[in-house]
Amino acid sequence: xxxxxxxxxxxxxxxxxxxxxxxxxxxxxxxxxxxxxxxxxxxxxxxxxxxxxxxxxxxxxxxxxxxxxxxxxxxxxxxxxxxxxxxxxxxxxxxxxxxxxxxxxxxxxxxxxxxxxxxxxxxxxxxxxxxxxxxxxxxxxxxxxxxxxxxxxxxxxxxxxxxxxxxxxxxxxxxxxxxxxxxxxxxxxxxxxxxxxxxxxxxxxxxxxxxxxxxxxxxxxxxxxxxxxxxxxxxxxxxxxxxxxxxxxxxxxxxxxxxxxxxxxxxxxxxxxxxxxxxxxxxxxxxxxxxxxxxxxxxxxxxxxxxxxxxxxxxxxxxxxxxxxxxxxxxxxxxxxxxxxxxxxxxxxxxxxxxxxxxx
Amino acid sequence: xxxxxxxxxxxxxxxxxxxxxxxxxxxxxxxxxxxxxxxxxxxxxxxxxxxxxxxxxxxxxxxxxxxxxxxxxxxxxxxxxxxxxxxxxxxxxxxxxxxxxxxxxxxxxxxxxxxxxxxxxxxxxxxxxxxxxxxxxxxxxxxxxxxxxxxxxxxxxxxxxxxxxxxxxxxxxxxxxxxxxxxxxxxxxxxxxxxxxxxxxxxxxxxxxxxxxxxxxxxxxxxxxxxxxxxxxxxxxxxxxxxxxxxxxxxxxxxxxxxxxxxxxxxxxxxxxxxxxxxxxxxxxxxxxxxxxxxxxxxxxxxxxxxxxxxxxxxxxxxxxxxxxxxxxxxxxxxxxxxxxxxxxxxxxxxxxxxxxxxx
Numbered sequence: 001x002x003x004x005x006x007x008x009x010x011x012x013x014x015x016x017x018x019x020x021x022x023x024x025x026x027x028x029x030x031x032x033x034x035x036x037x038x039x040x041x042x043x044x045x046x047x048x049x050x051x052x053x054x055x056x057x058x059x060x061x062x063x064x065x066x067x068x069x070x071x072x073x074x075x076x077x078x079x080x081x082x083x084x085x086x087x088x089x090x091x092x093x094x095x096x097x098x099x100x101x102x103x104x105x106x107x108x109x110x111x112x113x114x115x116x117x118x119x120x121x122x123x124x125x126x127x128x129x130x131x132x133x134x135x136x137x138x139x140x141x142x143x144x145x146x147x148x149x150x151x152x153x154x155x156x157x158x159x160x161x162x163x164x165x166x167x168x169x170x171x172x173x174x175x176x177x178x179x180x181x182x183x184x185x186x187x188x189x190x191x192x193x194x195x196x197x198x199x200x201x202x203x204x205x206x207x208x209x210x211x212x213x214x215x216x217x218x219x220x221x222x223x224x225x226x227x228x229x230x231x232x233x234x235x236x237x238x239x240x241x242x243x244x245x246x247x248x249x250x251x252x253x254x255x256x257x258x259x260x261x262x263x264x265x266x267x268x269x270x271x272x273x274x275x276x277x278x279x280x281x282x283x284x285x286x287x288x289x290x291x292x293x294x295x296x297x298x299x300x301x302x303x304x305x306x307x308x309x310x311x312x313x314x315x316x317x318x319x320x321x322x323x324x325x326x327x328x329x330x331x332x333x334x335x336x337x338x339x340x341x342x343x344x345x346x347x348x349x350x351x352x353x354x355x356x357x358x359x360x
Numbered sequence: 361x362x363x364x365x366x367x368x369x370x371x372x373x374x375x376x377x378x379x380x381x382x383x384x385x386x387x388x389x390x391x392x393x394x395x396x397x398x399x400x401x402x403x404x405x406x407x408x409x410x411x412x413x414x415x416x417x418x419x420x421x422x423x424x425x426x427x428x429x430x431x432x433x434x435x436x437x438x439x440x441x442x443x444x445x446x447x448x449x450x451x452x453x454x455x456x457x458x459x460x461x462x463x464x465x466x467x468x469x470x471x472x473x474x475x476x477x478x479x480x481x482x483x484x485x486x487x488x489x490x491x492x493x494x495x496x497x498x499x500x501x502x503x504x505x506x507x508x509x510x511x512x513x514x515x516x517x518x519x520x521x522x523x524x525x526x527x528x529x530x531x532x533x534x535x536x537x538x539x540x541x542x543x544x545x546x547x548x549x550x551x552x553x554x555x556x557x558x559x560x561x562x563x564x565x566x567x568x569x570x571x572x573x574x575x576x577x578x579x580x581x582x583x584x585x586x587x588x589x590x591x592x593x594x595x596x597x598x599x600x601x602x603x604x605x606x607x608x609x610x611x612x613x614x615x616x617x618x619x620x621x622x623x624x625x626x627x628x629x630x631x632x633x634x635x636x637x638x639x640x641x642x643x644x645x646x647x648x649x650x651x652x653x654x655x656x657x658x659x660x661x662x663x664x665x666x667x668x669x670x671x672x673x674x675x676x677x678x679x680x681x682x683x684x685x686x687x688x689x690x691x692x693x694x695x696x697x698x699x700x701x702x703x704x705x706x707x708x709x710x711x712x713x714x715x716x717x718x719x720x
Contacts, residue, residue: 060456
């Protein structure tokens with residue numbers, strides 16, 4: 001009994017060319033899917049990248065994690081997470097190893113839900129609720145009219161909150177774009193801005209102050225994640241909250257941010273954060289610190305996980321939607337999402353839709 | 361012109377079963393070799409692991425780094441390092457990506473030396489010198505008599521400094537082993553101890569105090585690398601210097617340690633630190649802080665790099681010697697090593713010796 005075998009697949013999904021200030025132009029998403037066969041059930045997990053590292057993630061799962069897992073009981077999910085973390089310690093402690101551990105951990109949580117015949121939000125200790133969602137663009141290269149059309153699309157689909165990328169080389173261009181979006185959406189819609197780590201702390205201070213007239217709901221990733229003290233200074237000196245999370249690959253990194261009061265909003269991403277197991281701990285950390293929570297990408301998983309949070313203010317509906325590759329895409333109702341009540345994650349990839357994009 | 365192509369190979373090298381308190385039993389080293397063909401020359405680099413992650417490192421080099429490098433000029437090594445770091449940003453910023461960037465960066469430095477017909481120590485800005493080396497065991501599982509025989513072997517080979525692993529579950533066993541080694545080597549030999557991150561800070565304080573009578577030259581990796589403040593407390597409260605470096609995968613991590621006065625000795629490892637380029641910056645950081653420097657593994661490369669340091673107190677001669685797989689193994693003379701004067705790193709793998717261990 002226990003874990004019988006693990007299978008993986010690797011896909012290269014084309015993206016409509018888009019981009020942000022930290023990662024440049026983006027036109028490819030990599031998807032690594034993981035299926036864990038245990039006790040007659042199959043749990044499904046995945047990791048994604050924004051174009052590089054996917055094959056390395058698959059190699060870690062196939063060659064390095066699988067031998068640590070086969071014949072182990074699938075039930076002690078937290079114990080298996082520690083086993084994987086320790087097993088990859090020398091090349092791990094965050095970084096790319098977190099993505100591989102995450103893909104397996106997500107499949108193990110799915111399996112736990114299947115075994116208990118309960119949805120993920122329930123096995124994770126939450127209460128199902130509808131969570132406000134925001135429309136999120138990866139739109140830095142878009143000309144202004146394209147940006148505004150995208151934001152109009154978000155409003156038409158019922159979102160009452162939108163996010164735009166900032167970090168154009170010329171600060172006045174950021175100001176003009178954010179001003180135009182604010183004018184378009186009016187004062188009743190929350191408007192987030194995201195710099196994707198592009199600035200020094202001094203630049204972020206100046207840039208952030210320049211955006212105050214347009215009342216950003218949060219400023220996301222103003223500078224490099226390594227500079228926790230820099231984020232703390234920005235949190236003290238700027239009026240809008242600082243949001244972070246997608247670039248943190250270990251619980252210890254979140255702990256530093258919370259201890260330094262360097263984040264006003266904690267965003268989980270169960271793929272980049274190293275799995276559902278650490279993401280849930282991060283949500284508890286935010287609860288204990290009285291911080292509101294949100295999510296990055298991972299729309300379907302985060303809808304479950306944010307149901308365990310005391311104050312989940314917004315779920316991100318990301319531009320790189322996986323809807324075309326899912327058997328049952330997530331439903332948005334009046335700008336909110338509610339996790340599925342199916343057992344496990346409820347997330348099943350449509351292998352026929354993915355097949356044309358399968359990579360070696 | 362510029363970089364023409366990159367080839368890689370992957371080997372699984374058996375180790376005499378050994379181990380430490382952080383990584384457990386070790387019986388396999390993975391070796392990923394990288395050859396960069398540019399301008400009619402071939403530069404050689406490598407990365408290693410202690411058993412897991414090697415195939416992922418090779419996948420990063422082949423699939424993700426190679427497209428960023430081909431047709432670029434090989435001359436701007438620092439610029440290519442930044443290009444790789446930025447290219448892997450989303451899955452990188454340290455972690456396993458650092459090992460892959462390192463393998464390429466080492467080959468680029470080798471290529472620079474070949475192009476300039478100068479040894480690495482010279483192109484890196486150093487002055488050739490003999491550096492004291494210490495015999496280093498990965499010997500936690502060894503019974504006491506085996507440990508003592510190993511240390512005797514170090515002395516017979518001319519080393520005037522030795523390192524032993526500590527972190528046995530029972531603290532009194534550590535004390536007995538370190539006491540026996542000190543009695544064996546006498547007061548004229550420096551004796552380092554290495555806990556491989558095994559303890560909490562409180563444990564490390566108590567354990568460290570228990571070893572004071574045996575005058576350890578340094579205490580290495582007493583607790584988890586994430587806990588910089590914990591290391592700073594140990595540095596304040598224990599009489600022996602704290603040594604760190606092998607588990608840090610980004611320059612920013614070293615900067616935190618130095619800023620917090622959390623390390624008394626800075627150890628470079630040009631593989632795990634992300635390449636020669638960041639290791640040289642770390643040595644400058646140590647120089648500016650007045651800290652002595654040392655190395656972890658990477659004996660052949662570090663002999664060059666420590667020649668750029670103001671105060672290179674010891675080079676580690678590691679138990680996992682690659683000598684059997686090198687065309688010209690490093691020579692130890694009276695317990696010291698001197699970098700080669702051949703162009704580049706002077707490090708050439710013996711492919712015939714490696715062939716039996718080639719992996720898929």
